[in-house]
Amino acid sequence: MYIPRSMLMLLVIIYLLFLLSVDWINAAGELWYRPFIVGFIVVLVAVWAHRNHESDES
Numbered sequence: 001m002y003i004p005r006s007m008l009m010l011l012v013i014i015y016l017l018f019l020l021s022v023d024w025i026n027a028a029g030e031l032w033y034r035p036f037i038v039g040f041i042v043v044l045v046a047v048w049a050h051r052n053h054e055s056d057e058s
Contacts, residue, residue, distance in 0.1 A: 006049040013042060 017038065 006046070009045050009049050013045060 020038075
């Protein structure tokens with residue numbers, strides 16, 4: 001069964017975010033910028049996953 005690389009990365013990121021969110025809820029208020037770092041990492045992974053993706057547009 002073929003799983004696209006972008007879908008596999010998305011599943012891994014969702015799994016890791018779920019595990020990390022439990023600790024983040026318990027440590028509320030310490031580092032307010034953590035969600036922004038996670039968002040930036042998600043964007044970087046998406047760019048990396050689609051770096052060789054060719055579009056049909058000319």
